[in-house]
Amino acid sequence: MTITARPDMAGPSPTALTPAGPRDLEDAETNAPTSATSKIFNHPLNAWYVAAWEHEVSSRKPLARTVANRPLALWRTRDGRISALADACWHRLAPLSKGKVIGDELQCPYHGLRFNRAGRCTGMPAQNTINPSALVPSFPVVERYRFVWVWLGDPDLADPDLVPDMHQMNSQGWAGDGETIYAHCNYQLMLDNLMDLTHEEFVHSSSIGQDELSNAEFKVTHDETHVVVSRWMRNVDAPPLWKKNLQDRFPGYDGKVDRWQIIQFEAPSTIRIDVGVAKAGTGAPEGDRSQGVTGTVMNTITPETDRTCHYFWSFMRDWCLDSQTLTTFLREGGKGVFGEDEDMLVAQQAAIDANPDYEFYSLNIDAGGMWVRRILDRMLQAEGRPSDARITGEL
């Protein structure tokens, strides 16, 4: 298929993101809303993906998890470090994840071959000499922000500094928890879903949806690896959940609020959503959130196969940090909301598969998602693995 997405068609040229005050590159209403947008179903490999929560990986029993179409066996050596090996013994491909961790080695469940954390074979049954080429592929691992990140691409490029920022997961001043959703849809559908929250009005009408969402102006900024979509709704009624959250900090407050949603994408598939409300007119849009409450919805999506993904999320907050009751309440609420998304995206994936002749088209609200798509397409081209995307027209 011809790749028609070209950098010179990208309209606004990439620009460094200035977090303090994003430059307004585009006005939403001036986007051409109806350009055809091919589906992107593949994923960059030169990137960190979350394989698991850190608590899922132990030195007692290996964890089997497929990342980017590659089955992995994840386990810890005695010093607590995590090893990610291909989940197939060098010998006859028996899954190492069904084996045993013995000291600092992983033993194959079939014939007992042993491998160290680098995947090198350290023992073969009934054999004194071990061929030096006997090894199982191993993959770089970083443990950060309560997650285990793996790198499936060129290991020479696996710079830990490239792990997307999710510092709210375990920083002072933040509390909260999350879960994993295993969804039968391509990871891109999940990204699209998070990059445009106007769907809340329709998919989440009973919880966080609000008419003002679709009507609020939004701004989109980006650089080569980030996209930010900002929405401010000033002097509005808080939806039920946010009214309650604000009252957690300011009991009894019943007035208007300034509400914000700042969606922060970091390539290839991490999205932090800075959300909150403050008493109306107290300066939140200008940077003073002292009269409000702030949450950050942490999202990172890991392709499993072309039709499945693991979606890791957490809701972190800056108020009532010590309340496990609140942590649990917000986590359970999140489960309900994200379950509605999952149902929709699985149905969308099924419709995409059943109508292979139909294209995607984009609306104004997709401006953020289109920049995500363009960034991913560039990453894929850089890897020599171009997507089938036809990203045309003025974004």
Next chain:
Amino acid sequence: MTITARPDMAGPSPTALTPAGPRDLEDAETNAPTSATSKIFNHPLNAWYVAAWEHEVSSRKPLARTVANRPLALWRTRDGRISALADACWHRLAPLSKGKVIGDELQCPYHGLRFNRAGRCTGMPAQNTINPSALVPSFPVVERYRFVWVWLGDPDLADPDLVPDMHQMNSQGWAGDGETIYAHCNYQLMLDNLMDLTHEEFVHSSSIGQDELSNAEFKVTHDETHVVVSRWMRNVDAPPLWKKNLQDRFPGYDGKVDRWQIIQFEAPSTIRIDVGVAKAGTGAPEGDRSQGVTGTVMNTITPETDRTCHYFWSFMRDWCLDSQTLTTFLREGGKGVFGEDEDMLVAQQAAIDANPDYEFYSLNIDAGGMWVRRILDRMLQAEGRPSDARITGEL
């Protein structure tokens, strides 16, 4: 694959059907019984297919149904008219059948885009201008004979006069009801099954089967869109079901009967079977059915995919019209019989798939089914979508 079915090999040339007195084109025993008959698994698109019973489509909730490999969302506007739209939003293909009917519009469940009955987009979230090219494919619909018929092919050819005749479904003088069978087999296997009822002796031995069926002479006539297979069994014992039916009208009658089965195919996939018994020698074969009872088994089969179909059937009768007891009794009996067929055809489909190197061959009893195949093959060729059929030899 080479198409070897050629009109000039068809033997008897197509001839206008004269319903009053079908011309005997062929004597069954003179057919070449062993010509190889390739399987036809595709279906014409320029044709009306039943998508649903009329009562299945409402203005409250859209109905999802796939016809000829195309997922559809079926719904009614406030004036009761039915709209059939592709079940994939123009924007990102979310299934419209999961959306809401709002007034005369269908709202996408994901981002709230609205479409009218013609599929034109009438509303986009957060956007004042609507691109005039934004539309979802819509398909012609006719509501007739208690069914909703759709046309998936060239809409310019969608002439309502081409809807197959199933007038017994809702005409004075007829009563009865039916159901839908969802079967994991190609629609052609269902047509073959209905075009030759000698299988009753083996598949339905406990209900309507009768030895005389296989032995009775039959006549086949056809024109370009119809095939008729007529069988008369004179002066025979009525099988249990027909004995009961005749006694409904003539209590106590226990004598011989003249029994008939007149199978009437109308392209592409509707088969009416005129069945009944009359007191023997009272003139039924000559046209006087006053001393008998007549039923019509209404059948129309809609391809869903190449391996699945929806089979809509009903049993209509000309006696005891007011008896819901009888309607229910006959419908439930039909369910049992057609369930036996379904089991057989699903097993046949599995065997076809497991033995891709084996051909079909035809017997004398397949004369009707072979004309059906030839008609369908011609329709497919006219659409530039030829089947893989090799219909050879003298039919």
Next chain:
Amino acid sequence: MTITARPDMAGPSPTALTPAGPRDLEDAETNAPTSATSKIFNHPLNAWYVAAWEHEVSSRKPLARTVANRPLALWRTRDGRISALADACWHRLAPLSKGKVIGDELQCPYHGLRFNRAGRCTGMPAQNTINPSALVPSFPVVERYRFVWVWLGDPDLADPDLVPDMHQMNSQGWAGDGETIYAHCNYQLMLDNLMDLTHEEFVHSSSIGQDELSNAEFKVTHDETHVVVSRWMRNVDAPPLWKKNLQDRFPGYDGKVDRWQIIQFEAPSTIRIDVGVAKAGTGAPEGDRSQGVTGTVMNTITPETDRTCHYFWSFMRDWCLDSQTLTTFLREGGKGVFGEDEDMLVAQQAAIDANPDYEFYSLNIDAGGMWVRRILDRMLQAEGRPSDARITGEL
């Protein structure tokens, strides 16, 4: 794909097997342990495969069983002989296995066509003449050793003398019973599993596993259709099961034993494992087993599809022949052990499919399995159906 397995690379040339005293062709430790070994997933057709236990095939109801990707209907005529027909009627492929055995004929469940044991059509509905070309493929059958063997390839080559030797199944001096495992893995994985029993230490650690197994020297001999792998462990403690077996014959014996495992492969997929223990130093290695007990694990694996197989096994013994209690005990024990193998092999197959870019490699312990692979590869080449195997390096 290029076939790089060449006879001239086979290292030791094939040599006649001398069962009485196999020539030691190779010393295990001198094998090149790390040659890449491609997977072989296809199977010879010119060979006898077990389709069923003899008691599974009756004259009352046909048995449906797929052998080597070909669905079969197996049934008996009145004289007790077994017929194996393709499970698809000549007419329209309805599965004959759902039909009825009527006298010496099999009747199609759909339209009642009848076929004799050779597959020739003997009756068609509503038709006096039967086309002489109307027949269903039939396959040679031999009933031997409690099993029904079928030949899917060239029938002219179907010599009953080629049925693999499993005489212990029903010979004087042997008692025992077995079962069938239906496994979701290629038959080759089952062969590999049986040709190297060092996996017992890891897969069957709780029952028959023993450390000495992996460490014992073994010898491999072969000819063009047989491979023998012999292991003797002298003066060892008997594992729990064998200690009990020996005590069945020599109550109270608690001393050291000489233990043996002699794996006898016969192409394409039969493996007899001569196993046992004798009182240590009583001459068993030299041929005097009078102070021991001998079992033979009979195994024969039949490919169903490329990803499934039927594995027929039985445990035959030469002691306590009359004890049904012992027969049942050993059969149930075998079920447990072979169930562990099945779990492992299904997991291995899944890992193979999930990692199509990874090769097999071989260890010293695979010497027997490598000869099996080479024999199968030669059979496949002789049939003009080469495997994708790359069997390279010094075996």
